[in-house]
Amino acid sequence: MGLFQFIKSKTFLKQLVLAIVGLVLFIFAVMKWLDITTNHDQKIEVPNLEKKSLLSVESILEDLDLKFVVIDSASYNPNYPPKSVIEQSPEAGTFVKEKRKIYLTLNPSNYNDVVIPDLFGRTKRQATSQLLGIGFRVSSTEILVKDIAKDVVRGLKFKGKELKIGDKIPKNSMITLMLGDGEGTGRYKSTTEGSN
Incomplete structure (x- = not known):
């Protein structure tokens, strides 16, 4: 018999x-197995974890069969409780497995x-600008000290x-400037000057 x-x-x-039937059954079985092992249709909505503590986050995510990883600490934000969540990825409302x-x-x-930088001898304006630039707040009330120079920084108080x-x-601390009053006969001697 020939070919x-x-x-x-x-x-x-x-x-x-x-x-052909065997191949179709094999493909069907593989697709079914992939569906089961990858939880193809299962979706869990990610909850909003903002402002929640780690203990609370752990409990919430454990109930949903999700895990968490702390990747970073941001700059301190006074609008959020200490050690609470500021950002999350994926975001709240996203569906995951x-x-x-x-x-x-x-x-x-x-x-x-x-x-604290060296601001001694700087003008009030220069010192205020530098302190604000590095994240401090500057009190609107100054302390005047007897000094020959007027409005020149002779110290800082916190x-x-x-x-x-x-x-x-x-950072964000309120600093009070100690300024010369322009009425002294010499330079103001700071109590901390000897240790500078």
Whole structure:
């Protein structure tokens, strides 16, 4: 029996039909298996975790069979509780599959500390500009000290304590300028000057 006659035979056609049916069943089985293992139709809505503590986040996500990873701490934001979620990825309302990781950015417990620069001898305007530029607030009330120069910085105070160059205090702190009154006969001697 030649090849051409075999192709025309009933045996070949039966085997061809069986092969096609077997292939269709195999593809169907693979698709079903992929559906089951990838949870194709299962969707979980990501909750809004903003301003929630890590303990609260852990409980919420555990109930939804989701996981979380803390990726970063942002700059301190006083509008959010310390150690609470500021940002999340994926965002709230997004649909994800179970066991998906939610990436969180947390609010630090306080502002970062900033180093006090050397402002001695600067004008009030220069010192105010520099302090605001590095993240401090400047009190509208100044302390005038006896000094030959008027409106020249002769010291800085934070919470009633005189600051030294290099001291570190939290960003956004309120600093009071100690300025010369222009009525002194010499230069004002700071109590901290000896240690500068």
